[in-house]
Every structure is written in structure tokens, then in C-alpha cells.
Amino acid sequence: MDWEIVIGLETHVQLSTASKIFSDSSTAYGALPNTQASAGDMALPGTLPVMNRMAVERAIQFGLAVSADLALRSVFDRKHYFYPDLSKNYQISQLDHPIVSGGSLTFFVGETETTVRLTRAHLEEDAGKSLHEHFTGPHGESSSGIDLNRAGTPLLEIVTEPEMRSAAEAVAYARALHGLVVWLGICDGNMQEGSFRCDANVSVRPRGQSTLGTRTEIKNVNSFRFLERAILYEARRQIELIEDGGRVVQETRLYDADRDETRSMRSKEDAHDYRYFPDPDLPALVITPEWIARVRDAMPELPARRRARFQSALGLSAYDAAQLTMQRATADYFEAVVQALPEGQAKPAANWVLGELAAALNREERDIGDSPVNPAQLAALIARIVDATISNKIARDVFAAMWEGEHGADADAIIDARGLRQITDTAAIAALIDEVLAAHAGIVEQYRAGRDKAFNSLVGQVMRAAKGKANPQQVTDLLRERLDG
Amino acid sequence: MSQPPLHSTFDSIAALAGAVGRGDVDPTVLADDAMRHAQAGNGPGLFADLDAEAGNRETSDAALAGVPIGIEDRLVTRRWRSTGGSRMLAAYQSPFDATAVQDLEQAGCLTVGKLACAEFSMDSASEFALFEATPNPWDAQRQGGSGAAAAVARRLVMGAVGVDTGGSLRAGAALCGVSALRPGQGMVSRLGVIAAASSMDQVTPVARGAGDLAALLDPICHFDPQDATSLEHLNGEANRIGRVRESWQTHRMAQQAQGSRPLKNLRIGILEGDGDGLSAAVADSMEAALQTLESLGAQRVAIALSADGQAATAYHLIAAAEAASNLSRYDGVHFGFRAGRYDDVHDMIGRSRAQGFGQAIIERILLGTRVMSHGHYEALCLPAQRVRRLLAQSLRQALSQSCDLVLRPALPDTAPLLDAQTSLAVRWARDRYLAAASLTGLPALCFPGAPDPDGLPIGMQLIGPDLAEGWLLAVAECFQDVTQWHQREPEQH
Numbered sequence: 001m002d003w004e005i006v007i008g009l010e011t012h013v014q015l016s017t018a019s020k021i022f023s024d025s026s027t028a029y030g031a032l033p034n035t036q037a038s039a040g041d042m043a044l045p046g047t048l049p050v051m052n053r054m055a056v057e058r059a060i061q062f063g064l065a066v067s068a069d070l071a072l073r074s075v076f077d078r079k080h081y082f083y084p085d086l087s088k089n090y091q092i093s094q095l096d097h098p099i100v101s102g103g104s105l106t107f108f109v110g111e112t113e114t115t116v117r118l119t120r121a122h123l124e125e126d127a128g129k130s131l132h133e134h135f136t137g138p139h140g141e142s143s144s145g146i147d148l149n150r151a152g153t154p155l156l157e158i159v160t161e162p163e164m165r166s167a168a169e170a171v172a173y174a175r176a177l178h179g180l181v182v183w184l185g186i187c188d189g190n191m192q193e194g195s196f197r198c199d200a201n202v203s204v205r206p207r208g209q210s211t212l213g214t215r216t217e218i219k220n221v222n223s224f225r226f227l228e229r230a231i232l233y234e235a236r237r238q239i240e241l242i243e244d245g246g247r248v249v250q251e252t253r254l255y256d257a258d259r260d261e262t263r264s265m266r267s268k269e270d271a272h273d274y275r276y277f278p279d280p281d282l283p284a285l286v287i288t289p290e291w292i293a294r295v296r297d298a299m300p301e302l303p304a305r306r307r308a309r310f311q312s313a314l315g316l317s318a319y320d321a322a323q324l325t326m327q328r329a330t331a332d333y334f335e336a337v338v339q340a341l342p343e344g345q346a347k348p349a350a351n352w353v354l355g356e357l358a359a360a361l362n363r364e365e366r367d368i369g370d371s372p373v374n375p376a377q378l379a380a381l382i383a384r385i386v387d388a389t390i391s392n393k394i395a396r397d398v399f400a401a402m403w404e405g406e407h408g409a410d411a412d413a414i415i416d417a418r419g420l421r422q423i424t425d426t427a428a429i430a431a432l433i434d435e436v437l438a439a440h441a442g443i444v445e446q447y448r449a450g451r452d453k454a455f456n457s458l459v460g461q462v463m464r465a466a467k468g469k470a471n472p473q474q475v476t477d478l479l480r481e482r483l484d485g
Numbered sequence: 486m487s488q489p490p491l492h493s494t495f496d497s498i499a500a501l502a503g504a505v506g507r508g509d510v511d512p513t514v515l516a517d518d519a520m521r522h523a524q525a526g527n528g529p530g531l532f533a534d535l536d537a538e539a540g541n542r543e544t545s546d547a548a549l550a551g552v553p554i555g556i557e558d559r560l561v562t563r564r565w566r567s568t569g570g571s572r573m574l575a576a577y578q579s580p581f582d583a584t585a586v587q588d589l590e591q592a593g594c595l596t597v598g599k600l601a602c603a604e605f606s607m608d609s610a611s612e613f614a615l616f617e618a619t620p621n622p623w624d625a626q627r628q629g630g631s632g633a634a635a636a637v638a639r640r641l642v643m644g645a646v647g648v649d650t651g652g653s654l655r656a657g658a659a660l661c662g663v664s665a666l667r668p669g670q671g672m673v674s675r676l677g678v679i680a681a682a683s684s685m686d687q688v689t690p691v692a693r694g695a696g697d698l699a700a701l702l703d704p705i706c707h708f709d710p711q712d713a714t715s716l717e718h719l720n721g722e723a724n725r726i727g728r729v730r731e732s733w734q735t736h737r738m739a740q741q742a743q744g745s746r747p748l749k750n751l752r753i754g755i756l757e758g759d760g761d762g763l764s765a766a767v768a769d770s771m772e773a774a775l776q777t778l779e780s781l782g783a784q785r786v787a788i789a790l791s792a793d794g795q796a797a798t799a800y801h802l803i804a805a806a807e808a809a810s811n812l813s814r815y816d817g818v819h820f821g822f823r824a825g826r827y828d829d830v831h832d833m834i835g836r837s838r839a840q841g842f843g844q845a846i847i848e849r850i851l852l853g854t855r856v857m858s859h860g861h862y863e864a865l866c867l868p869a870q871r872v873r874r875l876l877a878q879s880l881r882q883a884l885s886q887s888c889d890l891v892l893r894p895a896l897p898d899t900a901p902l903l904d905a906q907t908s909l910a911v912r913w914a915r916d917r918y919l920a921a922a923s924l925t926g927l928p929a930l931c932f933p934g935a936p937d938p939d940g941l942p943i944g945m946q947l948i949g950p951d952l953a954e955g956w957l958l959a960v961a962e963c964f965q966d967v968t969q970w971h972q973r974e975p976e977q978h
Binding site: 084 | 560561567569574577579580581583675676677678679680682683684710711712713714806807810813814816818819820830831834854857858859862866
């Protein structure tokens with residue numbers, strides 16, 4: 001049978017505020033356990049939550065960026081469950097009246113443009129962490145403990161409609177969302193530290209069926225690669241289960257990256273009754289249109305807008321423009337290169353940023369911000385191709401040298417030092433051609449006998465004689481002149 | 486101790502503060518004397534934590550310098566343990582002071598110690614859990630309801646500040662023959678209140694008479710950005726220190742301008758049906774209070790309210806739901822009581838809660854959990870919220886159209902015996918007069934009316950519109966000018 005996979009994603013985005021969502025303790029990652037837990041984070045008697053307006057502004061920014069509806073009045077609810085790392089034993093979240101509703105995200109899956117609709121995005125607080133390793137109790141004994149440093153870190157939970165149809169699409173969505181929240185500066189995007197966490201709702205159904213199959217929720221996916229593998233594993237598990245005559249049970253499953261499998265965590269039967277009710281400690285969150293306008297005015301140019309500009313003003317293809325605007329740092333880098341070049345050179349700039357530079361960054365797993373070649377240096381290199389000082393091929397060698405920091409990554413210095421300047425002197429090229437024709441009379445004969453390939457071979461011989469430095473167009477022109485003239 | 490406490494020889498906080506201000510009394514002497522009397526006069530159900538060295542002894546030239554007050558144990562303090570009356574917090578030390586405590590200390594008050602309350606002030610009629618139940622200062626066989634009210638009645642302190650959720654402090658004041666003013670919701674910061682039902686927890690001063698209540702309420706009644714439900718403004722009026730005092734004084738001056746009929750034109754609303762179920766003594770005291778108010782120029786008008794009949798039930802359902810949620814933090818994991826033996830962390834949480842909470846609280850938590858659970862929320866919690874909204878609407882409407890203030894008894898009868906066995910239904914029914922202020926968030930002042938023939942106190946309650954704290958104080962003070970019930974003092978045992 002032909003199966004269709006249906007995927008919806010719930011993403012927990014840690015908002016990059018200096019202090020927590022309902023207290024003034026720091027959100028910085030990596031401090032000693034419980035050194036960033038205030039009385040409120042510890043749920044000490046008499047403490048009260050106070051809304052951090054910076055978290056609200058980040059939610060507003062997100063809502064504006066995905067063209068969603070912003071609720072002028074949203075409500076915080078308590079979600080109750082007992083767990084040692086949840087100090088109040090309830091989480092402050094938003095149930096029926098989230099701050100952001102609707103909206104959509106457009107991105108490329110391979111070369112196909114896709115739009116995924118969002119259901120909602122709501123504000124909530126993160127829980128603490130249970131520590132089971134490297135932790136000692138008050139008497140030095142090995143013990144489990146609770147670290148509340150993360151408790152109260154602001155989260156924006158972003159939920160999509162169940163309309164993705166492949167693991168690749170889900171990953172492309174997650175990457176686009178990641179790019180957007182980092183672009184907006186509302187999240188640091190650090191997946192290792194848990195700043196961006198995806199849960200996937202996965203179900204399968206025979207292609208053509210309109211009702212949804214029973215879904216499972218996969219938790220604990222902390223990289224794009226694992227997200228893809230977890231969805232692929234889970235879809236295969238569900239299909240095999242049904243084909244073997246079984247039924248999918250609605251449950252929460254945990255992805256185990258070491259074994260590359262998902263395991264049942266809890267089923268719907270023992271699902272929590274969260275006993276949601278409006279938090280009496282927090283009045284409704286009211287956002288004024290003036291506040292929204294102020295936030296909008298302070299926002300950076302959005303990726304969609306920048307993409308459109310790259311297409312219309314710089315003449316890039318939709319695909320290139322989309323690739324360049326996946327990350328704000330990439331787009332900024334690209335624009336800086338374009339700025340430093342003469343007009344009309346956006347295409348080679350895009351090729352270099354998405355090609356040689358991206359490959360080098362990937363190889364070393366570096367961010368573009370840490371690139372050893374800065375935009376001005378890359379532009380200087382591209383300028384030498386444009387003015388025919390070097391060929392594209394030579395330029396790749398020069399780039400490699402720049403990457404290694406040779407001559408302070410100065411393209412001109414490397415070209416001069418290595419004597420890579422292209423030979424454009426007609427007499428010099430003609431002399432080289434004479435040498436080659438004399439040395440390869442056989443190939444010349446083949447050419448005269450009508451074998452076109454022989455011509456390319458001669459061009460190659462001339463280029464070799466020139467150690468790659470001759471201008472290929474000039475060589476071609478002069479050679480034809482000599483042979484056909 | 487043969488000598489009465491030095492502070493109790495003054496009729497009011499104003500008189501004491503005046504003497505200190507003029508230099509007639511040395512606040513250090515006053516403090517030492519108050520601490521000694523608190524220790525000597527302490528008994529079951531009074532001071533929960535009292536250490537002669539632990540009181541704030543700094544003297545200042547602030548307005549309330551040297552005025553000894555007690556802090557009900559529903560408010561957290563750094564100086565003493567903060568227990569909420571629960572074994573869960575029997576040894577708990579708070580790293581911060583409640584805002585109200587800070588305010589009163591800053592105003593110069595001598596904070597003497599912590600006063601006993603029922604566990605999270607819930608169901609004071611059944612058991613106190615951590616503390617012994619407070620005996621009534623007028624009859625030790627009977628319930629006193631609140632350590633704060635009893636300590637004021639016994640003159641161990643000139644006033645106290647605590648938390649009134651469903652009426653525990655108003656009821657305590659009624660039982661012990663003193664006064665309490667529950668301010669409007671959002672007027673006093675809840676920072677530092679050990680939460681029971683957040684939407685109804687209200688910091689409330691207790692004192693002998695209205696003038697003393699004004700002195701204790703004014704410094705704590707202001708906007709606090711640390712409490713998200715604290716009001717910065719209400720109906721265009723800023724919530725600031727001085728508002729209550731100024732309003733009280735303005736009303737007092739207006740009264741004085743009316744000569745022998747200071748309450749002329751004041752319409753006192755009496756709820757239809759409020760007389761049903763009152764003991765004869767309370768009904769008589771209510772009638773006497775009305776006649777006194779009429780003799781001062783006020784007139785009585787009959788009013789009716791929607792949903793008031795369901796108020797007590799609605800209160801108990803909402804309070805149970807919020808309490809179940811608020812009390813879920815007491816789990817033996819992070820702080821407070823932890824069971825001695827357990828299997829794993831979930832067992833530890835279960836056992837700590839089963840052993841740390843008293844029976845009455847466990848029943849509330851079970852009820853509240855059920856009220857909030859799937860399927861029951863719609864059937865129980867939402868109708869209770871509807872009753873709350875209806876009542877708030879109709880009471881505010883009555884106060885804006887039919888009458889100025891509403892007079893009700895605080896309780897249907899005088900103090901029950903300490904060992905009285907009453908069903909939950911009967912106990913809930915006793916709250917019918919107290920629930921309205923808790924549910925609507927309107928200010929309510931409880932003050933002593935004429936006692937019963939045996940001398941047991943009976944409390945009356947005036948409820949006013951939003952921002953009426955000063956008005957309530959002025960009317961109650963006018964009543965107290967002519968009755969003096971608030972100056973009655975029980976025999977010291």
C-alpha cells in the first residue's frame with residue numbers, strides 16, 4: 001500500500017531575554033546549579049510572578065514576522081502536573097487564549113517552495129532539570145538533584161497545522177523556523193543547550209484517505225538530523241505495525257539517538273489531566289496597538305522581504321535568494337560583498353557565498369560570523385575575476401590560500417606572490433600557441449579532419465603551457481584564428 | 486504580671502503614637518514592656534513564634550514608632566519562622582519579608598512576633614494543624630478563630646496584620662470583639678502572603694477600633710509592581726499611601742459638619758433574608774446596631790442581591806480549586822517538610838504531602854483537584870465563577886443605586902465551643918455573610934456590636950463600594966464614638 005506521512009511540529013523556542021519570564025533572575029546558560037534560581041523560581045511561599053515585557057515583545061516580533069494574529073488580550077493558565085523539576089508543580093502557560101494565532105512560514109524543500117500554516121504560538125515558562133550524574137548530596141554521597149537555573153526561562157511554543165508530508169519537509173520547516181527566530185534575534189538558536197527544541201506529531205494514512213491516522217508525539221529531538229531520523233523511524237514503525245495488523249496507540253515517545261529508535265514514554269490512558277485554569281496571580285496580558293507598532297518599527301528587515309529584494313533589485317533566482325536568506329548572518333555577509341563590488345555583480349557574489357564559502361564553512365562547521373575570509377576580502381577576490389586578472393579556477397586556489405590566512409587573506413597579495421596574474425598579452429599567448437601547434441601536429445591533423453574535440457584538446461594544451469594563467473577566451477579566439485584563418 | 490501592658494493604657498494607636506512623638510513615652514521602654522507582656526501573656530493559639538530578642542527593636546521617629554503589633558503567620562518574615570499554620574512549613578525560614586510587614590516596620594511599628602492561624606487560614610472551626618486552636622479570650626472553652634484577633638483582644642499587641650481569604654480574620658474579629666478591615670482586592674500587595682486562594686487572599690489589619698485600623702491600613706495600602714494583581718489606579722484614583730487616611734479624614738470632617746446627626750443621608754442597605762438563620766442574640770445585636778446608626782442620622786433601606794444564596798458554596802469551590810493549585814508546591818522536594826521514609830521521588834512527594842498536611846487541607850485539596858479536573862470544571866468551577874460575577878455585578882449595582890453601604894452580621898451566632906463537632910455543610914453555611922466580600926473584592930469592615938447577654942462578642946460587617954476603605958472607617962468610627970464596644974476588655978486569666 002502507498003502510505004502518506006502526516007507531520008505537525010511543536011517547537012519550544014527559548015526567548016533570549018536577559019531575565020526570566022516571571023522573575024528577575026538571569027537566564028544565562030551554564031552557571032553552577034541553582035545559582036540563578038530566585039525565590040520565585042524555587043516557588044518559595046509568598047512569591048508572585050511578574051510578567052517580563054521583553055518576553056512579550058519577542059512573541060510580538062514572531063507574530064509579526066509570520067503574519068499571524070496578535071491577541072490584544074491573552075490569558076495565562078496554570079498547567080498542573082507533579083514533577084520534581086517543576087518547582088510549583090504547575091507550569092504557567094497559555095491554553096485557550098494564546099498571544100499568537102495563525103500565520104505561516106514559507107521555505108524551500110530542495111528546490112520546491114512550500115508554505116506551512118501555523119496554528120498558534122504561546123508564551124510559557126520552562127521547567128528546571130533533574131541532575132542524576134556528577135551530583136553529590138549534602139554529605140558527599142552520590143545523589144539525584146534538581147537544578148532550577150532553567151526554571152522560568154521564557155519559551156514560545158510554536159505549533160504547526162498537521163500538514164507536512166515528509167521528514168525532509170519537517171526538517172526544512174524546522175531549519176526555516178530556526179533561521180527566522182535567530183534572524184529576529186528572539187532566540188540564540190543553540191540546539192545543544194536546548195534553546196530550540198522540536199517535538200514531532202507523526203501519523204500515517206493510506207494515500208487518498210482524508211481522515212488523519214492515530215498520531216504519536218516524539219519528544220527529545222535536539223538536532224535537525226535526529227528530527228529527520230526520528231520521523232523516518234516512527235513513520236516506518238507505524239506503517240509496519242499497521243501492515244502487520246496492529247494499531248497505532250496515541251502516546252508520547254522518546255527518541256533515542258544512540259539506538260536510532262523511538263520508545264514509548266506514556267500512553268494516552270495514563271495521560272495527565274492538567275487541570276488548566278486561569279492563573280489568579282496574573283491579570284490578562286494586554287497588548288496595545290501602539291506597542292505592536294513600536295515593536296514593528298524596531299524590527300529588522302524580515303527574510304521574506306529581503307528575499308524579494310534580492311530577486312527584484314539584484315536579479316537573483318528565487319532559489320538563490322531563499323538560500324541566502326535562510327540566516328540573517330548569511331544575508332548580511334552577502335549584501336556586504338555586493339556592496340563592495342561594482343554594480344551588476346550580485347550573481348557571482350551569490351555563487352561564491354553559496355558555493356565555495358558555504359562549502360568551506362560546512363567542512364569546518366563554522367558559522368559565517370567566524371569566517372576567516374570577510375566580505376570585503378571575498379569581494380576583492382571576485383573583483384579580480386570580474387576584471388579578468390584571474391580565472392574562476394585560479395580564484396578557487398586563491399580562496400583556499402585566503403582561508404588559510406595567507407598574506408592576511410589579501411587576494412591581490414596572494415595573486416602577486418604566486419604569480420597567478422592571467423596572461424592577457426596577445427603576443428605572449430600567440431607564442432604559446434605556436435609552441436603547442438608545433439609539438440602536437442597529430443592533433444592539428446585530427447582537427448583538420450573535422451574532429452571538433454581535437455580543438456578542445458589543443459586549448460587544454462595551451463592552458464597547460466600557460467600554467468592555467470592564460471585567459472581561456474583569448475586562447476580560444478586566437479587558436480581559431482590560427483587554425484581557421 | 487500585675488501591671489497591664491504599657492501600650493494598653495492608651496486608648497488608641499494615635500494616642501500612643503502622640504505620646505511617643507511628644508517624648509512622653511520612651512519607645513525603647515515601650516518595646517521592652519510589650520515584649521515582656523507578650524511572653525508572659527502568651528498561651529495556646531496566640532504567638533506562634535516569639536523571641537524576646539527577635540522583635541524589631543529599632544526605634545525611629547516614624548509615625549507609628551513604638552506601636553507593638555503582631556504578624557499573622559500567613560505572612561512571611563525573615564525574623565521568624567513562616568509556617569502558614571502548616572506542618573509543611575513548621576521550620577521554614579523565608580529569605581524575605583512580606584511587603585505589608587516591611588511597610589509597617591518602616592512606619593515605625595514594633596513587630597512583636599508571629600500569631601497562630603488555622604492551616605492556611607482554612608476551616609478554623611475544625612483544627613489548626615500545626616498550632617493549637619485559639620481559645621476565645623472571653624470564654625476559654627470557645628473558639629477564638631484567629632490568633633491575631635485574640636492577641637488584640639487580650640491587649641498583647643495594639644494591632645495585627647494577617648490574611649483574610651474567606652473571612653478568617655473578620656470572623657476572628659467578630660468572635661473576639663475587635664475590628665478588622667478587609668481592603669478592596671488589589672489595594673494591598675500580596676507579595677509575601679502564603680497563598681491559599683490567590684484571587685481572594687487579602688492582607689487585612691486587625692485592631693480594637695476603626696481609628697487604629699486606619700493607622701495600620703494606610704501604610705500598606707499602595708500599588709506594588711511586584712504583585713501583578715496590585716492596582717496602580719482604580720476608577721481614576723491612584724492607589725497610594727495616604728489615600729485611605731485622607732478619605733477617612735475627609736469623611737470625618739463631613740460628619741462633624743453635620744452636628745448631632747453625623748451620618749445624615751447615609752443609606753444603609755439591609756439584605757433581604759439576612760435575618761434568616763441568625764441566633765436571637767445576633768439578630769438583637771444587628772437591630773441595635775441599626776438603631777444606633779439611625780440615631781446618628783442614617784436610614785435603612787432593603788436591598789436584594791442575585792446569587793447571594795450561592796455565595797458560600799461558590800466561595801468554597803473556587804477557594805478549594807485555587808488552594809489545591811497553590812499548595813501543590815509543598816512536595817518535600819525543594820523546601821519544607823519531607824517524609825522520613827520513601828521508595829522513590831514520586832513516593833516521597835506523595836508521603837510528604839500525606840503527612841505534612843492536616844486533614845482539613847487534604848480534604849480541600851481533594852475537592853479542589855476534583856473541581857478543576859476534566860469534566861467537573863465545567864460542571865462545578867464555571868458555575869461558581871458565574872455566581873461570583875453575578876454577585877459582584879449586583880452588589881456593585883446596589884451600592885451605586887440603592888444604598889451607600891451594606892450592613893450584615895459577620896457570623897450567624899456567637900463563638901461555638903472549641904470541641905463542637907459540626908459538619909462541613911454547617912461550617913460552610915456559617916460563611917454566608919463573609920463570602921460576598923471575598924468573592925467580589927469589595928472592602929468590608931468588621932466591628933463589634935452589642936455582645937450577647939453572657940458578654941460574648943458579636944461582630945457586624947459594613948461592606949462598601951470600591952475605594953470605600955476610608956468611608957467605612959469613618960462610619961465605623963462614628964458608631965464606635967457612641968458605643969465603645971471596641972474598648973471592652975476580657976478579664977485577664
